[in-house]
Amino acid sequence: MNRFLAIVEREMRKFFRSPVLMIMSMMLPIVQLLVLGHAYGGHIKGAKVAVVDHDRGPQAVKVHEAFDSVAANIATFTTIPYSDEGSAREAVRTGKVDAAVIIPPQYSRRVYAQDAPRIGLVVDNSDQIMSGSIEGEMQSLVDALNQPVIQPRVVKDIALEIVELYPYVEYMKYLLAGSIALAMYISVMIGGGMLYIDDKARGVHEGYLVTPITKLELVMGLNAAGAIKAVLAGISLTFIGSLMSGLGTVFNPGADLCLLLLILGTSIAFNGMMFLMMVRVDDPLVPRAMFGVLNTLLFFPSGAISPVAAFPKWLQAIAIVDPFTYAIHGFKSILLKDGGFVSIQTDLLFLFAFGIGTLLIATPLFKRTL
Amino acid sequence: MTALLKKQKEQEAPHAPPAAIAVENIVKRYGGFTAVKGISFEVKDGEIFGLLGPNGAGKSTLIRMMTTLIPVTGGKAIVGGHDVEREPNAVRNMIGVIPQAMTSDQDLTVGENLLIYAKLYGVPKAKREKNIAEVLEAVDLTKWREAQTKTLSGGMRRRLEIARGLVHDPRIFFLDEPTTGLDPVSRIAVWEMLNNLKKTRNLTMLITTHYMEEADRLCDRIAIVDHGTLVALGTPLELKQSVPGSNVVEVQFNREDDQWKSRLEALPNVTEVQSQSAGVYRVLTSNGPQTTTQLVEMAASLGEQLTSLSVQNTSLDDVFVHYTGRQLRDEQVKAVFQMPPRPGVN
Numbered sequence: 001m002n003r004f005l006a007i008v009e010r011e012m013r014k015f016f017r018s019p020v021l022m023i024m025s026m027m028l029p030i031v032q033l034l035v036l037g038h039a040y041g042g043h044i045k046g047a048k049v050a051v052v053d054h055d056r057g058p059q060a061v062k063v064h065e066a067f068d069s070v071a072a073n074i075a076t077f078t079t080i081p082y083s084d085e086g087s088a089r090e091a092v093r094t095g096k097v098d099a100a101v102i103i104p105p106q107y108s109r110r111v112y113a114q115d116a117p118r119i120g121l122v123v124d125n126s127d128q129i130m131s132g133s134i135e136g137e138m139q140s141l142v143d144a145l146n147q148p149v150i151q152p153r154v155v156k157d158i159a160l161e162i163v164e165l166y167p168y169v170e171y172m173k174y175l176l177a178g179s180i181a182l183a184m185y186i187s188v189m190i191g192g193g194m195l196y197i198d199d200k201a202r203g204v205h206e207g208y209l210v211t212p213i214t215k216l217e218l219v220m221g222l223n224a225a226g227a228i229k230a231v232l233a234g235i236s237l238t239f240i241g242s243l244m245s246g247l248g249t250v251f252n253p254g255a256d257l258c259l260l261l262l263i264l265g266t267s268i269a270f271n272g273m274m275f276l277m278m279v280r281v282d283d284p285l286v287p288r289a290m291f292g293v294l295n296t297l298l299f300f301p302s303g304a305i306s307p308v309a310a311f312p313k314w315l316q317a318i319a320i321v322d323p324f325t326y327a328i329h330g331f332k333s334i335l336l337k338d339g340g341f342v343s344i345q346t347d348l349l350f351l352f353a354f355g356i357g358t359l360l361i362a363t364p365l366f367k368r369t370l
Numbered sequence: 371m372t373a374l375l376k377k378q379k380e381q382e383a384p385h386a387p388p389a390a391i392a393v394e395n396i397v398k399r400y401g402g403f404t405a406v407k408g409i410s411f412e413v414k415d416g417e418i419f420g421l422l423g424p425n426g427a428g429k430s431t432l433i434r435m436m437t438t439l440i441p442v443t444g445g446k447a448i449v450g451g452h453d454v455e456r457e458p459n460a461v462r463n464m465i466g467v468i469p470q471a472m473t474s475d476q477d478l479t480v481g482e483n484l485l486i487y488a489k490l491y492g493v494p495k496a497k498r499e500k501n502i503a504e505v506l507e508a509v510d511l512t513k514w515r516e517a518q519t520k521t522l523s524g525g526m527r528r529r530l531e532i533a534r535g536l537v538h539d540p541r542i543f544f545l546d547e548p549t550t551g552l553d554p555v556s557r558i559a560v561w562e563m564l565n566n567l568k569k570t571r572n573l574t575m576l577i578t579t580h581y582m583e584e585a586d587r588l589c590d591r592i593a594i595v596d597h598g599t600l601v602a603l604g605t606p607l608e609l610k611q612s613v614p615g616s617n618v619v620e621v622q623f624n625r626e627d628d629q630w631k632s633r634l635e636a637l638p639n640v641t642e643v644q645s646q647s648a649g650v651y652r653v654l655t656s657n658g659p660q661t662t663t664q665l666v667e668m669a670a671s672l673g674e675q676l677t678s679l680s681v682q683n684t685s686l687d688d689v690f691v692h693y694t695g696r697q698l699r700d701e702q703v704k705a706v707f708q709m710p711p712r713p714g715v716n
Contacts, residue, residue, distance in 0.1 A: 002489050002492060003489065003490050003492065005489070006486050006489035006490045007490075009486060009489070010475065010478070010486045013477075013478055013482060014475060014477045014478065017477045017478070018477055202471065202473060203469050203470075203471035203473040204473045204475070206439060206469050206471075206473065207467075207469065207473045207487075207534075208490065209438075209439055210437050210438065210439060210462060210465070210467040210469075211462060211487070211490040211491050212459045212462040212463050212490075212491065212492060213490055369438070369439055369440050369441055370434065370439045370440050
């Protein structure tokens, strides 16, 4: 027991002496949370839309008024008048404006004659987010213009009534679960995998192996130290991320207990996975090379940034055995829905079973000799 | 087997006290390559035993087998009365090991490094503090106890490694090239420290080195290993005496001539002539002064001039070259592998 604790003590003394690992493991997830959270979660504002008005009739004026209303309120876009269609198209192509609206000649006359009036919208569809946002805004404007002045006696429009179970979740909050798991993964890869192989290459393990420490004590010591580092990274990011994204769940003690269990399970699962992969590796380049590949392969299809169902079948198959999937599901269940212990039971079961299982496979593979 | 090895075997009395280390026909194979080919020797209690050999001779492999770091392929190694294969933990409890690389944690302090190893060796809590203080005193690092290891010089770090290996009060101490990479002053300091430790702690030490001077000054007995086999074993004096010729005359002629080697070999008392480089020869002789006089007279009679001339006693370098022929082999290698000329450089 003393020897096991000596390994943990050595790792923790090094960890607390140098804050680099903690900073490194939290930097990427925090930056990702900030940048992606705002990039995907924010509304587009201040886009430029060229307007070519060939009609100049009363109905065209209504369109201009609707544009002015958007610019003054939601501010998705502002309009710039263009005299001809060609130069407006060219401006979209060269990126001077984000879209162009063409009001054709005879537009007002066609509206009054109910003769299929049309407004043209030229978009740069190489930027799906911008074009989608402008298209959506324009569609709602057109819908508003289409509303009859006098409502019919029998309203036939069928509307879908959506009941949202939870308050509106901003994308940054949605992303937080992934960021916590990512911070723990980085901590395990750097503080566990890379340091383990570097120590091996430097001969530190040679020093351990000439002492009477047993294989089990050594394996457990290294893994316990790695898990503690990941738990600390997980707790820190849960609090910092919650404050950044404005989630108040962390102030609920019941939720904190569930989060702590999830963080512990995730640490053990990530450590077990890392140790199994590194147990026979000697080359310090291997964990560095694997770091990026694993990050992409395990983090993205796990539901961290978009639902698992959005990925192809083979990535969904990976997600089934990916500890990230269960960690992120668990964190979302608590942070976004405050679902309580019952909502994370399966996740905890998988994470602990995965961690213990991988450690059980890795331990016999660990060589007590050089 | 050399005559010296036979003599050594005969000297070993049948009822001598058990050796601290006994290695019997030990073999280590890596796939098809045999790194150690059936080496046998014994290290007596309380002696400093040196394993001398060129790089790749099998010294480190040998020490790693004795310290339980790698499995033995064949033969037997008994350390402190315990078989390294069957009772590895009993062996680990009684040995201290200083590996070739400096592996102390740079982020930890000197005291913390020792504390962690005291715990790993299972030193009881009540004894830890006393042991740490004693080993720090022994290696003269007491005042550096709170210093971070990364702030220490190379020599001090090596002393810390030695202290780390002693923190559990071992009976047998293995040191794998303990002074490699140290400056001459630090090297001498480490030698003095090891000699003191041997006296004060009654330690048995096994040292691998490729520094002849280190082996000569430190070791009671030396085993020369080459190509995984034991080629000579004895005290430094015995080894020197085993080389034909007790003196070495090093001479340089101002002009290279193919005949010099045969002329020198023809001189009385000369036992061996080694060609060093263009016009430089090492002449092993049983009578240094007489050979020197005859050599000068020979040069004068031929009308040749000597550029330099020195006489010295046989050193371990001569023993090493005599038994391993390494220097000659290295020169042959150099002759075969000529660096190609760089473009634009004559």
